[in-house]
Amino acid sequence: MENAFGQPQTVVVLGGSSDIARELTTKLCAERARTVVLAGRNEQLLNEAAAEAQRAGATLTPIVRFDAEDVTSAERAVRESFEAVGAPVDLVVIAVGLLGNQEVDENDPAAAARMSIVNYAWPVSALAALRERMIAQGAGRIVVISSVAGIRVRRGSYLYSGAKAGLDRLCEGYADSLIGTGVTLQIVRPGFVHTKMTTGMKPAPFSVDATKVANDIVAGMRTPQRIIYTPGIMKWLFAILRHLPAPLWRKINEDR
């Protein structure tokens, strides 16, 4: 069970090999997490993440494999993850994501579809698979890694940001649908995070590393707030940026 400080004991991480997911897992294991299911595509990375989790204090770290390009794998991934825990799941993290290569993908119908499948359709299917399972438990938390990029979509990353925008907005309604069930959903909106996904990209202002993101998520889980910004300044920054006149918005994003 999750305790008074939002510290879970059983965790399922969908997209468990991402840098943010791994930092978060390590942090949760240093607190109360003992059973952590790491689900994802790359077996080797998942094994590394599992070893890391064990070093941080986990005692059971099963691995579940799925490919987020295949939406039909979401239900199976969720089912197998819950079976692997064998007890109520306190926390599900959805950290599945693909940054893609905008310049190439925007002219490739298959690649463009892939961007919305991995970043949007697969997570949505997973959320649907989670819904009744979590509600039956009468308790539990879902944390969805979104992005500030979804608050206002940029020319240079609209395939990624647009899909995140969809997921982010959908999660707000999904979270409302959970009111009174004992289950909660929190949306994490990180700014620019230095990870293997963003290597080679020009960092945006107020960039952070995955450790900072993990710390902010853990702190956010102690509060009832629905949206967790990381770093915190993103909340204020985007309160302004979202209302910026379009020409100005384009201007500040010219080189990105």
Next chain:
Amino acid sequence: MTRERLYGWGRTSPSVAEVLAPIASDVENELHRAPRLLARGLGRSYGDAAQLAGGTVLRSSEMATMSPISSDGRVTVEAGVTIDDLIRVGVPQGWFVPVTPGTRQVSVGGAIAADVHGKNHHVEGSFGHHVLSMRLATPRGIISCSPTVESELFWATFGGMGLTGVVLDAELQLIAISSTDVLVDTTRFNNLDAVMNEMSSGDHRYRYSVAWVDCMTTGSSMGRAILTRGDHATESRSELAPPREAKLAVPFNAPSGLLNPLTIRAFNELWFRAAPKQRRDEAQSISSFFHPLDGVRDWNRLYGRKGFVQYQFAVPDTAGETVVDAIKTLSTSKVPSFLAVLKRFGAGTPGPLSFPMPGWTLALDLPVGPSALPGVLDQLDELVTNAGGRVYLAKDARLDPAHFRAMYPRYQEFLAIKHRVDPDDIISSDLARRLELIRK
């Protein structure tokens, strides 16, 4: 049958369950029908002890009948009868409850399950010492037990946090009083050592004793304290009238942050200024002496949406310095805490999960919010475990399984007794799952 969100008094980690309020004769049916079940009283435990996510929770509110009080002060009550009910009915007839916690809004079932203690623990023990017998509904049927019949099950139920069965009713021994006044001696101390010395050497002369300690002062006044001790007046100066209802109420959650280090420090300061350096034989009412917090209904909402936790531990007599270390840890860690309650304990009840032990107990109220808090309390767990002490489960909302096992080394004995009457772990709770007493 409704699904309802249930909280503990700290309002921290609620969960949703199917909630019913059966009469006593229907409890057995529910035990056969529900896959997982738990009894609940008035929800005055602070954490997740009276919650069962996704299961069935039986409220005891419809189990509220009371027998007449016999001429020697015995009374049989159903589990939903409250300490408040007992005081209301008993006091006008010259009978008082043998043990009362800091609030009257506690059910007899909850008082048994947590084996509650009051200001008289150092001389008269906990609630369990005054229960003559009870009836427990279990998946293996209804079992009558007492210190001589089914005694293992009887004692395991005290401190067993509802996990050995549903208490249907119990026979209690009340104590005789001839006045509603309590004669109180108050002394103010400038530091922790001084008050602890006085309690060690002088508490045995008083039936009731408790100290309030300020955990936010450092240096030479670290742990300044107000000690209040007393007993029921023997000659009646007033009529034996029941206590009055709470007049004030907190209607909604206060903004988080209302209780911050500054306001708490100010409150503690006022409290100390108001206390006399020394006063003897002051007549206080039952309410103001035993249940000062009951004067404001729903005061827990003052802590805002994030809620609060209480950390209460007991350590053996030889580990008095653990109390000092704990208060030092808090006062230097910038984690704000309201006045803490310090008390001396006598022996616990014989059951495997009995909380009290001869020595000291300290209870701290801590608003959730400061990022250091979870870590500081983990540190305190280490301190308490190393001192051979333990945390009070009725107040707990954050202990981990490993420290639980170290603090309650007889937990396997407890499980063996539970499994004799509930082999399939039908009776369960969020607390039991958090502490891994029950895995599924």
